[in-house]
Amino acid sequence: MTRPTAVLAAGALAGALALTGCSGSGSDSGPDRAELSVSSPYMPKPVSADMAAGFLTITNEGGAGDELTSVSSDVAGEVTMHSTQGGAMAEKSSFAVPAHGRLVFESGGNHLMFEKLRRAPKQGQTVTVKLTFARSGHLTVEMPVESATYHPSTGH
Structure with a gap:
């Protein structure tokens, strides 16, 4: 993988992980929990x-x-x-x-x-x-x- 392609892939992976963290699944808050x-x-x-x-x-x-x-x-x-x-x-x-x-x-x-x-x-x-x-x-x-x-x- 070339350097620019590796940077883009790392950025896409980081973005996907950030979105997963906001989904509420597996977290301590969300629509299915009391706060x-x-x-x-x-x-x-x-x-x-x-x-x-x-x-x-x-x-x-x-x-x-x-x-x-x-x-x-x-x-x-x-x-x-x-x-x-x-x-x-x-x-x-x-x-x-x-x-x-x-x-x-x-x-x-x-x-x-x-x-x-x-x-x-x-x-x-x-x-x-x-x-x-x-x-x-x-x-x-x-x-x-x-x-x-x-x-x-x-x-x-």
């Missing part, structure tokens, strides 16, 4: 010695849904997930995280309950929370402890 992130996590300072609530938003930028199947924390003996609809609270074993959507845990709605507290989290501290998903595995979140009357929309 999860967490925002606005917080725990209001507990008002009881054995129980606390937790709130956060899970965003899925991916093309596939996932499912939050469990939550744990070293601060609590157990963490349960609850939905609230029409004033009625119900414990749930999982929550769907839709593709290109969000799962919101907020005061008055879906929420986390930290039960059998091993220690009382104090305002200004953080609590480590492990979220487990059916397809995406684990995600660890640092949840700040805010005042008992904290409201995320005002930051107070």
Whole structure:
């Protein structure tokens, strides 16, 4: 092969490899995967010695849904997930995280309950929370402890 032909062949090969890398097949992202992130996590300072609530938003930028199947924390003996609809609270074993959507845990709605507290989290501290998903595995979140009357929309 002559030098100009070799350069053209190498360039064509490099271009083909670059296009293959963008195809999404065999990569960690793409239309068939969830791409999860967490925002606005917080725990209001507990008002009881054995129980606390937790709130956060899970965003899925991916093309596939996932499912939050469990939550744990070293601060609590157990963490349960609850939905609230029409004033009625119900414990749930999982929550769907839709593709290109969000799962919101907020005061008055879906929420986390930290039960059998091993220690009382104090305002200004953080609590480590492990979220487990059916397809995406684990995600660890640092949840700040805010005042008992904290409201995320005002930051107070």
